[in-house]
Each structure stands twice: as structure tokens, then as C-alpha cells.
Amino acid sequence: MVKRMVMKPLSWIERALFIDFIKGLSVTIRHAFSKTITTHYPYEKLTPPKRFRGFFGHKVVDGNEPQPAFDEWVERFNIQVEYGKSRCVVCLLCKRACPVPQLFEIEGKKLDNGKRVVSVFNMNLMLCTFCGFCVDACPVDCLFQSDIHETASYTRRDSILDLETLEKIGRDWQIRREHEPDRIWIDDDHRNKLWYENDLKLPEPKVRGRHEW
Amino acid sequence: MESLWVDIAVAIVKILVILGVALGVGAYLTWVERKVAAHIQRRPGPMVVGWHGLLQPIADGLKLITKEDLFPRYGNRFLYNLALVLALVPATLVFAVIPFGPEFEVFGYKVKPILTDVNVGILLVFGLGSLAVYAIALAGWASNSKYPLIGSMRKAGIIISYEVAITFAVMGPLILAGTLSTYKIVQNQIDQGLWYVWVQPIAFVVYMFSLLAETGRVPFDIQEAEAELVTGFTVEYGGMKFGLFPLVEWYIEVLTLSAIGVVLFLGGWSPLNIPFVGFVDPLFFLGPLSPYVWFLLKVTALFLFILWLHWTLPRYRIDQITEIAWKVMLPLALINIVITSLIAPFVWE
Numbered sequence: 001m002v003k004r005m006v007m008k009p010l011s012w013i014e015r016a017l018f019i020d021f022i023k024g025l026s027v028t029i030r031h032a033f034s035k036t037i038t039t040h041y042p043y044e045k046l047t048p049p050k051r052f053r054g055f056f057g058h059k060v061v062d063g064n065e066p067q068p069a070f071d072e073w074v075e076r077f078n079i080q081v082e083y084g085k086s087r088c089v090v091c092l093l094c095k096r097a098c099p100v101p102q103l104f105e106i107e108g109k110k111l112d113n114g115k116r117v118v119s120v121f122n123m124n125l126m127l128c129t130f131c132g133f134c135v136d137a138c139p140v141d142c143l144f145q146s147d148i149h150e151t152a153s154y155t156r157r158d159s160i161l162d163l164e165t166l167e168k169i170g171r172d173w174q175i176r177r178e179h180e181p182d183r184i185w186i187d188d189d190h191r192n193k194l195w196y197e198n199d200l201k202l203p204e205p206k207v208r209g210r211h212e213w
Numbered sequence: 214m215e216s217l218w219v220d221i222a223v224a225i226v227k228i229l230v231i232l233g234v235a236l237g238v239g240a241y242l243t244w245v246e247r248k249v250a251a252h253i254q255r256r257p258g259p260m261v262v263g264w265h266g267l268l269q270p271i272a273d274g275l276k277l278i279t280k281e282d283l284f285p286r287y288g289n290r291f292l293y294n295l296a297l298v299l300a301l302v303p304a305t306l307v308f309a310v311i312p313f314g315p316e317f318e319v320f321g322y323k324v325k326p327i328l329t330d331v332n333v334g335i336l337l338v339f340g341l342g343s344l345a346v347y348a349i350a351l352a353g354w355a356s357n358s359k360y361p362l363i364g365s366m367r368k369a370g371i372i373i374s375y376e377v378a379i380t381f382a383v384m385g386p387l388i389l390a391g392t393l394s395t396y397k398i399v400q401n402q403i404d405q406g407l408w409y410v411w412v413q414p415i416a417f418v419v420y421m422f423s424l425l426a427e428t429g430r431v432p433f434d435i436q437e438a439e440a441e442l443v444t445g446f447t448v449e450y451g452g453m454k455f456g457l458f459p460l461v462e463w464y465i466e467v468l469t470l471s472a473i474g475v476v477l478f479l480g481g482w483s484p485l486n487i488p489f490v491g492f493v494d495p496l497f498f499l500g501p502l503s504p505y506v507w508f509l510l511k512v513t514a515l516f517l518f519i520l521w522l523h524w525t526l527p528r529y530r531i532d533q534i535t536e537i538a539w540k541v542m543l544p545l546a547l548i549n550i551v552i553t554s555l556i557a558p559f560v561w562e
Binding site: 027037 | 249251252253254255256257260521522524525526
């Protein structure tokens, strides 16, 4: 159903008494004397929601990999799985999904025991649009987007994430936020800080297995 | 001979005080404006430099002064710099005829807290106000760039339209006061026991509209129109030269025109007025300082009201602005003159 909004034109008496001005002024004066809703940014920082599309990271092998997909890909590519190292299986699906594929620079290497492992994984974020297609494409839940959003850097070199940085971000993420329920706001307090008008309690999420959200 | 030297000394002291106060306050009004605007938008505004950002104007000034002075390649350097002078000088000159309080005596000399009590003070104010159009037209022309030119043409159109309306609007209080001297207008309001806003509400509304239009405040900020024209005629100015235009237009001119509005309609330094009752002074405990505080309070209130309007209203289109000037405000002002001349004999008693 379309709700039709028809604005009646102001009558002459309303125009002469500046009713529309007064309505607008009353709104602004009410806002002027109510509390500010901002965050004092460099001193206070909001934690972005878990789904935030920030810097990229590589989750590391910690026993929580999506099964059976991870084992299948490991078997197919004969990957050396090492605890605490990147889950990457060098399938290049992220590069296939990327709208600017040249920003990925991915290489694997063969170890002496015949197994393979990722050796180079560079992402040039100067070219990245943070669309998250690569994250969707990743079959082993390795590549992901973290909540790190302060991405300014002094040199172009600093905007290229190499494998070490990606793993560091991933480990940090897995310690900090991996177990959070996946919803837009961290909790009701956080939600009410920005949207206090909408003072309703969200239902407590039932914590289930990690990949069943 | 001796009294001449004293007069000169008094005038110099007055000039220094007025210039210092006007320019210092003008700079700090940027902070006030930013705070008011921020709180209307539910932000705290400048908070970092000094307590609640109190040193922010100084930081901004330092930044603007140390910036590189850029000049458009095919501009006219003489007119470009002349526009600055033409903007600043007439705007500050208006302070010369603003009476801040009643006459008082120091060491046997009678001192009026007004730089020059010219007997055509109001005429001077609006003459100087019309000069602003030259500054803006020259700034746009000398920049040799299209946005400044469009902005300055718009502003020139607005000022010319509203000069007519504002002149006819102030005719009402002038008829009631029977004089053009700003000091005597206030004195007459006190003698007649009446703020002219009570008998001249139409003129006051027209005056407020014209004030907003002449200073380029919001419903009429079409010459700036940051969405269309970047910042209008200041586009090609940089550093402190850029800072000077908003300072003059948004702060000094608003301040002078609100002060003139207070003088004409709100009884200058007189305390609160209730029609048919007379003056009531809730600030009587301040003694001889009370008139100055009243004047300051009224100007501050009017200035804050203008800020409040600025951060509330959207912008009119250029054709709507000129239409309001010629089709609404000018007839209203003329009707007001007729009404005024009918009621004037009663007010004079």
C-alpha cells in the first residue's frame, strides 16, 4: 500500500505569523539543549560491529575450521596444516572473485616432504574496494574482514598486507571477537547509546555451533 | 586648545576600545557560531584546543596567517586586494555610530560612549552597508573565475533588492523618533517610554529579513551556496584573506546590524519595556553598569537568534529571494510607513 503524503499549502495567517519558521525553530532549540550523541574520536573509540568490513586478515588453524570443507581442500591440494599458521589452501578463489584481481599476489611453495603451503599472500589495499567478495569466496573461512578501520598510513608500502600481517590480524581477531554473537550491535547498551529512541531489548541470541548463524 | 587635545585623546581611546572589542569579539564569534551550530546538530563542537575549544579561534587564525598566499593567474591583483579593504573598512566603520550606553562624566568631561554622534547616523549606517556590494562585486570580478563571479552577482542582486526594503523599514522608527542620530533615537525611546518594536512589528520583521539577506545568513546565503558554488566569491582567496570575508560578513556585519536593530527597535541601552507601564529594570543592582549590560544582552540575544535561524532554515532560491524583497517586503514596509504616520502623533505624546 502506498501512503500518500499531501502537504497542505500554508494559509495566509500561518504565513504571516511564521508558523513554519516557529515549528522548525522549536525542533532545533530542543536539539540544542539535549545531550550530544557523538564520540570524542581520538580519545574514545567505538567498537565496530562484528560484521564490519575493515582490514583483511587470515584466520589461523586452531581446530575450529569449517568441516568437512577444510579437510577436503587440504586433501585436494595436499596442504601442510600447521597449528597457529594461516588456514590458506592457495585455491586462488579470492583472486577469482575480486573485481580488481591484481591486488592479490598469492604464491604457494612445495615443502621437502612433498606437501604444499602458502608462502606469499600480499593484498594491495590501495586498490581494494572492501567489497568483501573474496571473503565470501573463501572456502575454508580463512580470509576475513576484521574491525580494524584506521587504515591511514605514511607510505604506500604500509598499505600492502603481507602474510605475516594478515596472520597477526587473524590471531588477534580470534582472541578478541571470534566468540561474539554475530549481530550488528555489540550489546543493547551500545545500541542505545546511538539509537536511544529505539529502547527495546533484543532477544538474547542462542549460542550455537560457530557456522550455523 | 586644551579641550581639543582632550577631545582627540578621548576619540583615540574610543577608537582603540571599539576596534579591539569589535575585532576580538568578531574572531571569538566564530567559536560561538561553531558551538551553537554543533549543539543544534547534537555535536559538542570544538573541544580539543583549550577548555571546550576556547583557544580554537587563535589556532585557526595562526593557521590562516601562515598559509601560502595564492593568486589566480589572470586575476586583477589591485582589485583583488581592494575588495578586502572595501569589505572590512565599511563594516567596522558602522561601529562609529553605535551608542553603547548613556552619557557619563569623567573628571568633569562629558563622554558619550559613541565614537561620533553624527546627526545623520542611520544614513551613514545604510550608506556604509550599501558599500558592501562593491567589495563583493569586486572580489568576484577580480578573481577571474566563474563561481566567484556567479556568487558575487547573486549577492549584488540581493543587496540591491534588500537595501530598498531595509531603508523603507527603518523609516518607521525614524518617523517616531524624529531624528537620524542613533544616540537621540534611543534617548527618544526612553523619553517616550516605548520600545519601537511594540508599535513597529512589521518594520522589525522586514528589518530582520533584510539583515539576514545583507549579511548572507541562512535563508539568503545564496551567494555562498556551498553545495553549488563552493563558497561563492571567496573561492579564489586563500589564507587570512579568505578568513577575512566570513569574519566581516557573518560576524562584524551581523553584529553591527543587530546593534542598529537594537538601537532602532529595542530601545538601545534601556531596560526591559512593557507597553503602557514603562521601563522595568531587573538588573538595577548593577547601578551605572546596567545600561551597558542591557545593550550587550540585547545584541547577544539578537545575534544568537540569527545563529539559531541560520542553523534551522534551508536556503531560498534566488528568484524567491528577490520575489520576497520586491513583492512582499517592500509593500509591507510601505504599508508600515502609512500606519506609522497615522499613529505617530499618539506616540509623540
